[in-house]
Amino acid sequence: MRRFKEFLIEKIILLNGFACILFVILIFFFLAKDGLTLFKTVSPWHFLFGTLWNPLAEPPQVGILPLFLGSLIVTLGATVISVPLGMACAIFIGEIAPRWIRELLKAGVELLAAIPSIVIGFIGMTMLGPIVKNLFHLPTGLTALTGSLALAFMAIPTIVSIMEDAISSVPRSYKEGSLALGATHWQTIHRVIIPAASSGIVAAVMLGIGRVIGETMAVMMLTGNASVLPKTILEPVRTMTATIAAEMGETVRGSEHYFALFALGLVLFVITFFINLAADAALHQKQK
Amino acid sequence: MKTKVMVCSFLFFIGILVPLTGAIAAEGSIQIKGSDTMVNLGQAWAEEFMAENSQVSLAVTGGGSGTGIAALINGTCDIAEASRDMKPQEWEQAKKSGHDVHEFKVAVDALAVVVHPSNPVKELTFDQLSGIFTGKIINWNEVGGKDQKILVLSRDRNSGTHVYFLEHVLRKGNEKGPEQYAPATLMLPSTQAIIDEVSQSDSAIGYVGLGYVSPKVKTVAASKMNGGPFVQPSKAAAMDKTYPIARPLLFYTAQAPQGSVKAFLDFVLSAKGQEIVETMDFVPLGKKE
Amino acid sequence: MVDKIVVENLSIDYGGVRVLKDMSLSVKEHEILGVIGPANSGKTSFLRALNRLNDLDISSRLSGSIRLNGKDINREMDAEEVRKKVAMVFALPIPLPMSIFDNIAYGPRRHGVKKKKKLEEIVEQSLKAAFLWEEVKDRLSSSGMKLSGGQQQRLCIARTLAVEPEVILYDEPCSGLDPISTAKVEDAMRELKNRYTQILVTNNVKQAARVGDRVAFFLMGELVEIGEAGQLFTAPKDKRTEDYLTGRFG
Numbered sequence: 001m002r003r004f005k006e007f008l009i010e011k012i013i014l015l016n017g018f019a020c021i022l023f024v025i026l027i028f029f030f031l032a033k034d035g036l037t038l039f040k041t042v043s044p045w046h047f048l049f050g051t052l053w054n055p056l057a058e059p060p061q062v063g064i065l066p067l068f069l070g071s072l073i074v075t076l077g078a079t080v081i082s083v084p085l086g087m088a089c090a091i092f093i094g095e096i097a098p099r100w101i102r103e104l105l106k107a108g109v110e111l112l113a114a115i116p117s118i119v120i121g122f123i124g125m126t127m128l129g130p131i132v133k134n135l136f137h138l139p140t141g142l143t144a145l146t147g148s149l150a151l152a153f154m155a156i157p158t159i160v161s162i163m164e165d166a167i168s169s170v171p172r173s174y175k176e177g178s179l180a181l182g183a184t185h186w187q188t189i190h191r192v193i194i195p196a197a198s199s200g201i202v203a204a205v206m207l208g209i210g211r212v213i214g215e216t217m218a219v220m221m222l223t224g225n226a227s228v229l230p231k232t233i234l235e236p237v238r239t240m241t242a243t244i245a246a247e248m249g250e251t252v253r254g255s256e257h258y259f260a261l262f263a264l265g266l267v268l269f270v271i272t273f274f275i276n277l278a279a280d281a282a283l284h285q286k287q288k
Numbered sequence: 289m290k291t292k293v294m295v296c297s298f299l300f301f302i303g304i305l306v307p308l309t310g311a312i313a314a315e316g317s318i319q320i321k322g323s324d325t326m327v328n329l330g331q332a333w334a335e336e337f338m339a340e341n342s343q344v345s346l347a348v349t350g351g352g353s354g355t356g357i358a359a360l361i362n363g364t365c366d367i368a369e370a371s372r373d374m375k376p377q378e379w380e381q382a383k384k385s386g387h388d389v390h391e392f393k394v395a396v397d398a399l400a401v402v403v404h405p406s407n408p409v410k411e412l413t414f415d416q417l418s419g420i421f422t423g424k425i426i427n428w429n430e431v432g433g434k435d436q437k438i439l440v441l442s443r444d445r446n447s448g449t450h451v452y453f454l455e456h457v458l459r460k461g462n463e464k465g466p467e468q469y470a471p472a473t474l475m476l477p478s479t480q481a482i483i484d485e486v487s488q489s490d491s492a493i494g495y496v497g498l499g500y501v502s503p504k505v506k507t508v509a510a511s512k513m514n515g516g517p518f519v520q521p522s523k524a525a526a527m528d529k530t531y532p533i534a535r536p537l538l539f540y541t542a543q544a545p546q547g548s549v550k551a552f553l554d555f556v557l558s559a560k561g562q563e564i565v566e567t568m569d570f571v572p573l574g575k576k577e
Numbered sequence: 578m579v580d581k582i583v584v585e586n587l588s589i590d591y592g593g594v595r596v597l598k599d600m601s602l603s604v605k606e607h608e609i610l611g612v613i614g615p616a617n618s619g620k621t622s623f624l625r626a627l628n629r630l631n632d633l634d635i636s637s638r639l640s641g642s643i644r645l646n647g648k649d650i651n652r653e654m655d656a657e658e659v660r661k662k663v664a665m666v667f668a669l670p671i672p673l674p675m676s677i678f679d680n681i682a683y684g685p686r687r688h689g690v691k692k693k694k695k696l697e698e699i700v701e702q703s704l705k706a707a708f709l710w711e712e713v714k715d716r717l718s719s720s721g722m723k724l725s726g727g728q729q730q731r732l733c734i735a736r737t738l739a740v741e742p743e744v745i746l747y748d749e750p751c752s753g754l755d756p757i758s759t760a761k762v763e764d765a766m767r768e769l770k771n772r773y774t775q776i777l778v779t780n781n782v783k784q785a786a787r788v789g790d791r792v793a794f795f796l797m798g799e800l801v802e803i804g805e806a807g808q809l810f811t812a813p814k815d816k817r818t819e820d821y822l823t824g825r826f827g
Contacts, residue, residue: 182661225475249352
């Protein structure tokens, strides 16, 4: 009886594991099925490198280059802002802050993570937009930078909590060993703790990027959604996620536009897949 | 890591799937779905109607005109609200699914072209509007304003308003015309966002439903012909059809309406129903044509 | 011989619990002082006070004074300076997560040694002094964590020597080692006697007898007795010391 129970539990866990993989495959399959239909009428080259996104034109123009670059510039901006900030915050929480400040900050960061993205978008629209507009004397505050700033806010809790975990789980003996050799606290953080926590730090950055690239609501509200090829971060851009979210509701099912949005989803899927692959590779590299 | 991919893509997939499939119609109730412009109006009608007919229950949801029409074709809603006409492709799909779709004009939405209050430009012809929104005219001084680049704002493509403005202003009524919004056009997710942006940016131009116009922005008189007459947007002007940018708001049903659906439709078209249209800042249909 | 370290009326509390009570003793230059006593007798706290590692625990309170070369380490020196002069070898030998070379060069680098040549010299000397050079000289760039337990402990000693301290503290350095490795570590300690003052905290009474010049016996946070190793082990003055040595408790 006991052995049977053991067997059953083991199989259920196994089944769950396979179910996860099955889900991914199914999702990929569905995306690919509708996404690839597009290429019956549009060449992949025109889809990937076309510079005009006008799906309502006759015939539809579905070049995603401006959308891809839009996503890229917003994501890069958010990464550049959030990683140093998040890292500094994680180090402060994990290594420097006295206990009561640490608890306060951790609670604060968790609270930040709990803010719905639409609220961040809303705050970004009413506060951040005008600040960016006035600071750089722009015609509009709805730019890639505004989106990046808001996304940085969303990525920071992810980055901080995972990095902080990684930093706190560095064995105490490393820290003491370094201090006992007369290294200062900062030298210890810089030379021992950060390298020892590096795999967790890379994971944190990757997950932060993952959060940013998939975010939709806030970017839709903040980046202006103009499908131009971005030259600077101070221009409006249109991201891939915002495009799907904004256009899926109104598209005619089975139209070229509809398939183009699925193909766009496929592109996003592939990008996320490679980001995660890169993160995995980085983690394994470190473990060697 | 692997789980992350899975969760992300799964949520992403759900995110694009759900709006497509729509809500499953509950039995014994009328499901109304579609245009976001019309959600509040539909809700107001439904509340008033239910107050009078307590045995009928109505559920009104948004999602976009296309979502509503797709739901109608899939049989998951009884009435689709739409702020644009059904496309030929959609008519075809409906026919294939065995539906005999009926269209009803239930109200009118006048679109006002708005600019920053400090903008000296008072009137624009359709030619000029088309030039501005397609990117042929890029400076305000080309239409009698200051020497300043024009910041063009539009609703995003999920909005019936976007499509209406494209077909009737940019393409000047030629629905299959070659004109497109300029790539540099900012596509904003809500009408409120357009109002906010126009009120903050002195070089901006956008279009909004008449009900959204506030003292923070200035409306521009529009004319279909070059040389006028230019008409300021107003309910009266929309009702007597002198204002050129007004579109019908529509109901679609899958069959000829009967029972409570018909009762509701009759109510919407009644004097009382049209009064509600006015309180919701849309334009009533006016006299029967 | 000159007094290297003078401890006067040292008391330590951890979050209100007194772990060291009014302790006074001195350590002479170039001697090995063995510290023995049962668990929770305050040996480790004593060691950690000597190079200010107790500072890291915010709940610790310290009173009394510790003087190194006549200077109060808590009031007249900063922590890094103290730790550079008074280095610590821990119970569990944990190399830093880097190569053997970098483990040893870590301290000197932090104290401003930049030249590759000079660093190579320091690494070689330190490894030789810790009797590890022959075993690792061909794989200095491999990870320090791949060495065996005994080698890791000698690596930790070498890394400590590389910062050229004046005093070395050992916190039960052989607790996880086999007898052969233990012997090697003890050899290293004896070898280092001419240059360093060493304090060895150990649970192993015999080890204290083998390498200690003098031995102190701690019990419940008090210093019970301190004296020449020969005298303390053969003719303890205090009854409690005798009881401990003969295995009546602890």
